[in-house]
Amino acid sequence: MVFSGLMFLFLYFTFTLTLYYVLPRGARNPFLFIASLVFYGYGEPLLILLMVGSIAVNFAFGIALEKRREQGRSAKGLLALNVVFNLVLLGFFKYAAFFVDTLKLIPGLSALNTPDIPLPVGISFYTFQTMSYIIDVYRGKCRAQRNFVTLGTYVALFPQLIAGPIVRYVDVEHQLSHRRENWEMFNNGVKLFLVGLAKKVLIANPLGEMWSVLKDTPDTNGFLGSWVGILAFTLQIYFDFSGYSDMARGLGNMFGFSFVKNFDFPYISKSITEFWRRWHMTLGTWFREYVYIPLGGNRCKAPRHIFNLLVVWFLTGMWHGASWNFILWGVYFGILLILEKFVLHKALKALPAVFSHLYALFFIVIGWVLFEFLDITALWTYLGSMFSGPCIGETAAVYALSYLPLMLVAAVLCTPLPKRLFLRLSAMRFGWALETTAALLVLLLSTAALVGDSYNAFLYFRF
Amino acid sequence: MKQRLRYAPTAVFLAFIMVLTTLFFVLPKEAYSENEKKQLATLPDVSFDALLNGTLTEGYEEYLSHHFPFRETFVGLQSYYELFTGRGGVSEVYFGADGFLIAAESTAASEETVRTNVKNYAAFADAMGLKATLLVVPQTGYALDGQLPSNHLPYHDDRFFSAAEEECGSMTLLDVRDALCGQTDCYYKTDHHLTMDGAEVLYKAYAAAQGLVPFADYTVESFDGFYGTSYSKSGYWASAPDTIETFKSTQNDNVTVMISSNGIDTPVRYDSLFFEEHLQRMDKYPLYLNGNQGLVTIHNPDAPEGKLLVVKDSFAHSVMTLLCQHYREIVMVDLRYYSDSADTTIKELVEKHALSEVLFLYGADSLSTDSSASFKLFYDLEDALPD
Numbered sequence: 001m002v003f004s005g006l007m008f009l010f011l012y013f014t015f016t017l018t019l020y021y022v023l024p025r026g027a028r029n030p031f032l033f034i035a036s037l038v039f040y041g042y043g044e045p046l047l048i049l050l051m052v053g054s055i056a057v058n059f060a061f062g063i064a065l066e067k068r069r070e071q072g073r074s075a076k077g078l079l080a081l082n083v084v085f086n087l088v089l090l091g092f093f094k095y096a097a098f099f100v101d102t103l104k105l106i107p108g109l110s111a112l113n114t115p116d117i118p119l120p121v122g123i124s125f126y127t128f129q130t131m132s133y134i135i136d137v138y139r140g141k142c143r144a145q146r147n148f149v150t151l152g153t154y155v156a157l158f159p160q161l162i163a164g165p166i167v168r169y170v171d172v173e174h175q176l177s178h179r180r181e182n183w184e185m186f187n188n189g190v191k192l193f194l195v196g197l198a199k200k201v202l203i204a205n206p207l208g209e210m211w212s213v214l215k216d217t218p219d220t221n222g223f224l225g226s227w228v229g230i231l232a233f234t235l236q237i238y239f240d241f242s243g244y245s246d247m248a249r250g251l252g253n254m255f256g257f258s259f260v261k262n263f264d265f266p267y268i269s270k271s272i273t274e275f276w277r278r279w280h281m282t283l284g285t286w287f288r289e290y291v292y293i294p295l296g297g298n299r300c301k302a303p304r305h306i307f308n309l310l311v312v313w314f315l316t317g318m319w320h321g322a323s324w325n326f327i328l329w330g331v332y333f334g335i336l337l338i339l340e341k342f343v344l345h346k347a348l349k350a351l352p353a354v355f356s357h358l359y360a361l362f363f364i365v366i367g368w369v370l371f372e373f374l375d376i377t378a379l380w381t382y383l384g385s386m387f388s389g390p391c392i393g394e395t396a397a398v399y400a401l402s403y404l405p406l407m408l409v410a411a412v413l414c415t416p417l418p419k420r421l422f423l424r425l426s427a428m429r430f431g432w433a434l435e436t437t438a439a440l441l442v443l444l445l446s447t448a449a450l451v452g453d454s455y456n457a458f459l460y461f462r463f
Numbered sequence: 464m465k466q467r468l469r470y471a472p473t474a475v476f477l478a479f480i481m482v483l484t485t486l487f488f489v490l491p492k493e494a495y496s497e498n499e500k501k502q503l504a505t506l507p508d509v510s511f512d513a514l515l516n517g518t519l520t521e522g523y524e525e526y527l528s529h530h531f532p533f534r535e536t537f538v539g540l541q542s543y544y545e546l547f548t549g550r551g552g553v554s555e556v557y558f559g560a561d562g563f564l565i566a567a568e569s570t571a572a573s574e575e576t577v578r579t580n581v582k583n584y585a586a587f588a589d590a591m592g593l594k595a596t597l598l599v600v601p602q603t604g605y606a607l608d609g610q611l612p613s614n615h616l617p618y619h620d621d622r623f624f625s626a627a628e629e630e631c632g633s634m635t636l637l638d639v640r641d642a643l644c645g646q647t648d649c650y651y652k653t654d655h656h657l658t659m660d661g662a663e664v665l666y667k668a669y670a671a672a673q674g675l676v677p678f679a680d681y682t683v684e685s686f687d688g689f690y691g692t693s694y695s696k697s698g699y700w701a702s703a704p705d706t707i708e709t710f711k712s713t714q715n716d717n718v719t720v721m722i723s724s725n726g727i728d729t730p731v732r733y734d735s736l737f738f739e740e741h742l743q744r745m746d747k748y749p750l751y752l753n754g755n756q757g758l759v760t761i762h763n764p765d766a767p768e769g770k771l772l773v774v775k776d777s778f779a780h781s782v783m784t785l786l787c788q789h790y791r792e793i794v795m796v797d798l799r800y801y802s803d804s805a806d807t808t809i810k811e812l813v814e815k816h817a818l819s820e821v822l823f824l825y826g827a828d829s830l831s832t833d834s835s836a837s838f839k840l841f842y843d844l845e846d847a848l849p850d
Contacts, residue, residue, distance in 0.1 A: 006531060007524050014484040043517045183470055190476045206550070394617055398552050401614045405549040436471040443479045445544055451531050452541030452698070 001042040002162070003247045004200045006450050012039065016158075020255060021181075029153045029176070032255065036156035040122070047120050050093075055152045057085060058130045062137050062144035062151070069140065079138045083131065090127045093120050098322035122162040124319060126155050128286055133169035135290055142170050150176050159251035163244045165262040165282040168289075172257060181256035189253025191435065192246050194442045199243030201446040203410050207236040210403045214396055215372070218385035225396025226385040232403065234368050235410045238267065241280070260285075267364070267414040270356035271348050272336045275364055283319070287312050302342070309341075310334050320371070325379060329370040336363055486532040493530070497745050498695040503529040535700070542698030552614035556697035559610040562652045564693040564702055565603045568618050572831035577626045580830055582849040583837040584774070584823045585632035590847030591813050593772065593821040595634040596672060598665060599627055600657060600778045600826045603650045603693075606643045620827050627830075634823070639668050651705045654691020655828065656748055659683075659708040662781035669786065669822065678788050681710040689747040707747045709737050714788040718763045725757040726796075726805030736761070736784045751780035757800035758812075761793040770816060774798060774809075774840070775824040782824065794818060798836035799829075808843040 001008050016035045023031055041048035061082045068075040091099075096115050104110050133154070136142045145151040154176055160167050214221055214229030221229060245262035252259045266278035276284055288297075295308040310331065317330015340348065348356050369386075373379035392400065412418060426435050496503055507513065507522025514520075531537070545551065551558050557565045581597065588595035604611055605620040620640070628636055642664045643649050649661030657665070670677040689705040721730040733753075741749040752759055755777055766789055773779055773795040787793055794816050796809060807815065841848050 005524070006527050007520075010480055010484045010487065010531075011527065014480050018481075043520045045514055183473070187470050187473045190473045194472070194476065206545075210553070398614055398616050402550045402552040432468040432471050436475050439472040439475050440479070443476065444540065447483070448537040448540040448544065451528065451534055451537040 001039050003244065003251070004197060004205075004446070004450065006447075007042075008039075009447075009450075012042075017254065030149050032158075033149050033153045033156060036153070036158040036161060039158040040156060040161055044118075044121070050120055051126070051156060052152070054086075054089060054126070054130060055155050056148070058082070058134060058155075059145070059148050059151050061085075061134055063146065065134065065137050066144035069138070075138055079134065082134050086127050086131050086134075090123060093117055093123055095318075095322045102324075125164050125166055126161060128166050128283075129169070130155055132166070132286065132290065136168070136170050142173050145169075145173075145176075147177075157252075157257070159248040159255070159257070160259060163241070163248070164280070165245050165248060165259055166286050167259050167282070168286070171260060175257050179256035181254075185253050185256065185258070189250045190439070191250070192253060193250030194439050196243040196246030196248075196250055197446050198442045199239040199246060201449045202442070203406065203413070204236045204240035204243055205449065206406060207232045207239070207403065207410065210399050211236055213399060215382070217393070217395065218378075218382045220393040221385055221396040222390045222392035223386055223388060224392040225400065226382065228392075228396065228400045228403075228407075230365055230369055230372075230382075230386065232407060233372055234267075234365050235407060235414070237368065237371075238263070238414065239410060265414065265416050267361065268357070268416070269360045269364075270353065271340055271344075271360050272333060272363055273340050273345075275360055276333065276337070283316070287316055291315060306338055306342075309338055313337070321374075323374045325370055325374055325376060329367060332367060332370055483532055487527070487530065490530075490532055496529075498535065500695070500746070538698045539700040543701075546699075551612055553616070554697070556693050556699070557604065557612050557615050558697070558699055559607070559612060561610055561647065562703050563603070563607060563610040563647075563650075564653050564697045564699055565607065565611060566655050566693050566696065566828075567616055568602060568604065569828060569832050572619065572623075572828065574619070574622050574626045574831070576834040577623045577831050578630050579834040580825075580837045581627045581630040581634075582632075583840055585630065585634050586847050586849040587809070587840040587844070588634060588821055589632065590844055591810065591821075593813070593819060595821045595823065596637060596669065597627065597631055597634045597823045598637045598639065598669060598825070599624060599830055600661075600665065600824075601640050601643055602827050603655055605827070606640075607645070607647060607650060609645065610647065619831075623827050623831050635672060637668050637672055639665060642668065651689070651691055651693075653689065653694035653702060653705050654746075654748060655693055655826070656691070656778060657781065658705075659710050659781060662785060663710070665778075665782045665824070666785040669782075670789070675789050678712055678714060678785070681712050684709045684711065686742050686747060686750075688745075690745040691748060692746065695746070707742075707750060709750070710785060711737075712785075712788055714765055715763060715784070717765055718761060718787060720752065721760040721762075722753055722756050723758040725800055725802040726807065727757075727802050730758070730760070736787065748777070748780070751784055752795075754780070755797055755800055757797055757802060757805070759795040759797075761787045761790075761795065763787050763791060766791050770794070770818050770820070772796070772813060772816075772818045772821040773824060774821060776826055776829045778826045779822075779824040792816065798839045799833065801839060803839065803842070809840050810842075810844045 001012060003009070020028055020031060020035075037048050037051065040051055061078065065075045065078050065082075068078060096117055100112050100114050104112050104114070133142075133145075133151070137144045145154070154167075154169060154172060157167075211229055211233045214225060214232070218226055242263035249259045249261070260282060262280060262282050264278040264281065266275050269275035269278055292308060292312045295311060296304060297308060298305050300308070313330045313334025314327060315330070316333070317327045320326040320329070348359070351359070366383075369379060369383050373382060422434075425431060493503055495501070504522070504525040506526055507519055509519065513522070528534075542554070545554060546558050555567055557567060559565045584595065584597060587593075599620075601620045601624075602618055604615070605618040624638065624640065643657075643661065646661070646664070649657055649664060651658055667677050669675075685706045685708045687704065687706050689707040691705060694702055694704075715736060718734070718736055720733045720736060722733065723730040736752060737750055738753040739750065741747050741754070748754070752761075761783065766787065769790045770792045771786075771790045771794070773783065773793055775795060775797060776799070777797075779795065783793060783795065794812060796812065798809075801809075812818070838848075
C-alpha cells in the first residue's frame with residue numbers, strides 16, 4: 001500500500017488510527033505490528049511470511065549474540081553469520097537476476113536463465129534496519145529485544161516500512177516500549193504528513209508526468225527541452241522521496257514515535273560533500289556507521305581512505321537498484337567526493353557562493369541522468385541530447401511552458417525560505433487560521449488529484 | 464482557547480478523513496457513470512486465490528475510486544486547479560475561447576495508421592469494383608485554431624490528409640478543410656463531432672462530387688442541454704451545454720431504418736432517423752441513427768433509385784440524415800462494431816445489396832488511431848489485401 005492513495009488515506013489509516021487510540025496501551029504494539037503486516041502484505045500477502053521469517057531469525061540472533069557476549073565469549077562468528085543471512089536474503093530477492101544477467105556477459109555462460117524474482121517492497125529498507133539492530137546489539141550499544149512483538153513492531157512499523165527513513169534500532173529503542181502519545185506531537189505529525197502529501201501528490205506526481213514524456217523523446221526535445229526534462233526529474237525525485245519521508249515522520253508522530261530527519265534542503269548545497277550530508281541522511285548515516293568507519297574511515301593513509309570511499313559509494317550505488325547504471329551513479333559520486341576531499345576543497349571554499357552552487361547543482365543534475373536510465377544506451381542518448389541539437393522541440397516547448405509555474409514554485413520550495421516565512425506567519429496571532437486553511441487546501445487538492453488520476457506509482461519502489 | 468486553536472489542523476485533518484470514510488460507507492452507490500459512459504465497479508468476489516494474486520485488493524481499490532464520495536466534484540476541482548496553475552496546455556481537453564472544450568490530438572495518432580487504413584479502403588474498393596469516395600473530417604482543434612489556448616500540442620490533420628492523398632489510389636478524396644476552418648458553427652463546443660451545420664458542409668461537398676443537387680428545405684428543431692464527450696473528459700463542469708438540431712425533410716417521411724448492433728443480432732426495424740430517447744441523456748449525439756452500431760440499413764422509398772455503401776465512424780451519423788434523401792438504400796457499416804464472426808462479410812454485403820458505390824467517412828481522429836478495424840474489409844477477400 002502507498003501513503004498517497006485513497007485506500008491508505010481513507011480506509012486503512014482511519015481504521016488503524018481509531019483502533020490504535022481505542023485500545024489500551026498494552027495492546028497498542030501488538031496492534032501496530034499486525035496493522036503493519038496488513039499494510040505490507042496488502043496486494044502480496046505472501047510477503048508477510050518473508051517479513052515474519054526475517055524478524056524471527058533476527059530476533060533469535062539478537063538474543064543469542066547477547067548471551068555469548070555476556071558469557072564473555074566472542075560473538076563475531078554469530079554476527080558474521082547473521083550479516084551473511086541478511087545479505088543473502090537481500091541478494092536473492094534483489095540482485096539474483098542482475099547477478100545472472102552480468103554472468104551472461106561472459107562468453108559461454110550466455111545460455112543461463114535469468115531468474116524471475118519479484119522484488120519484495122521495502123526489503124532494502126528493512127534489511128538495513130534489522131542489520132543495524134544486530135550490529136548494535138553486538139557492539140553493546142543496545143540490549144537485545146526480548147519481546148518478539150516489540151522487535152516486530154520496530155521492523156514492520158508501517159510509516160517507515162516501504163521507503164524509509166532508515167530508522168536505527170538504537171534511536172527508537174526507548175520509544176518502542178515507553179512512548180507517550182500526546183496532542184502536541186500528534187498535531188505536529190498532522191502538519192508534517194500534510195507537507196509530505198502535498199510534496200508527493202501536488203508537486204512530484206505532476207512533474208513526473210512531464211518527465212515521463214520528455215524522457216522518451218531525447219531526439220526531438222532539443223537541448224533546452226532535455227534540460228527542462230531532467231530538471232523536472234531533479235525536482236520530482238526530491239519532492240517524491242522527501243515527501244515520503246515527511247509523511248513517514250508525520251505518521252510516526254501521530255503514533256507517538258519520532259523519527260530522525262532524512263532530508264535537509266539538499267539542493268542548496270555548495271558541494272557534493274554537502275549534498276550527501278543533506279540528501280537521504282539516514283542512508284548516509286547507516287553506511288558511515290556500519291561500513292565506512294569499520295573499514296577504517298579516514299583515519300588511515302590516503303590510498304586506504306580512497307579505497308574506503310570507493311567501496312562505500314559502490315555499495316551506495318548498488319543499494320539503489322540492481323542495475324549497472326546505479327553502480328555508475330554511486331561511483332560517480334564517490335569520485336567527485338574524493339576529488340573534493342583531496343583536490344577541490346580549498347578552491348570550492350574560495351569560490352563565490354553562486355559558482356559553488358552552480359557547480360554542485362550541475363553535477364547533481366548530471367547524476368540524476370545516470371540514476372534515471374537503466375539502459376546505458378538510452379542514458380548516453382539522453383545525456384548527448386542535453387549538449388547538442390536544436391534549442392527546443394515543439395512538444396517539449398508546450399510541456400515546458402505548461403509546467404513552468406509549478407517548476408518555479410518547486411524550485412523556491414527547495415530553499416529554506418518558504419518554510420521560514422511560514423513558521424514566522426504561523427507564530428503570529430492568527431497563525432492557526434493560516435495553518436488550518438493550508439491543511440484544508442492540501443487535503444482537498446490532494447484528494448482531487450488522487451481521485452482524478454490513477455497515476456500514483458512511487459519512484460522509490462524498486463529499492 | 465488560544466491553546467486549543469493551535470490544534471485546529473488536527474481537527475480539520477481528522478474530520479476530513481473520517482467524514483469522507485463514513486460517507487463512502489453510507490452513501491448509495493451509483494451503478495453507472497453517465498460522464499464516463501461505463502458501468503462502475505462492483506465489489507470483487509472474495510476468494511483465497513484472488514487474495515494471493517492481488518486481484519482482490521485491486522478490485523477494492525477500483526471500487527473505492529469509482530464510488531468515492533463527491534467523485535465528480537473532486538475530478539472537476541483537479542481539472543480547474545491544473546488549468547489555473549498553467550497546465551491547461553497539456554490537458555486531454557483544452558479549455559478554449561468562447562466556451563469551446565477541444566480534445567487534444569490523441570497521442571496514439573500516427574500518419575502510418577492513416578496510410579494503412581486508406582490503403583485498405585482503396586484496395587477493397589478496387590477488388591470489389593466500387594466507385595469510391597473518401598471524406599476525412601478535420602479535428603476541432605485543427606479547424607478552430609482561433610478558439611484554442613495559445614499553448615497547446617500540435618494537430619497533424621494536414622499531414623494526415625497528405626498521407627491519405629498519397630495512398631488513396633483511384634478513390635476520390637474530398638477536401639473539406641477550407642470549408643470547415645474557422646467555422647465555429649460547424650463544431651460543437653462540448654463534443655468532438657460536427658453540428659448539423661457541419662454535417663451540411665460534408666453533405667454538400669459529397670453531393671457536389673457526385674453531381675447530386677442538394678436539398679435545402681428543412682424543418683429545423685433544436686434541443687438544449689447537450690453535454691458531449693469533450694465535456695465529460697474535461698472535468699470542466701461549469702461549461703455551458705450545446706444545442707443539438709435535427710434537419711427534417713418531407714423527402715424522408717417514409718424512411719425505415721434496420722439496425723443490428725454487430726452484424727450478428729437480428730436487425731430491428733425503426734420508422735425514424737432520429738432516436739429521441741437519447742435527448743433525455745447528457746450525451747445526445749446518438750439522437751442520429753441510435754449511435755454506434757455495427758450495421759445499419761436505411762431505406763427511403765421516396766428517394767430516386769440508388770444504393771450506397773458507407774464505411775464510417777460516428778461522424779457519418781448526422782450526415783446520413785441528409786444524404787438519405789438521395790438514395791433508396793444506404794448500407795452503413797461501422798467496422799469497429801461489426802463482428803468478426805458475423806455470417807455476412809463486407810464482401811457479401813456488397814454482393815447481396817448489389818452495391819456499386821462506397822463512401823468512406825471518418826474523423827481524422829479514428830482514421831489516425833485505429834488500424835485494426837479496416838482489415839475486417841478483407842475477411843473472405845484476402846487476395847486483395849495490400850502489401
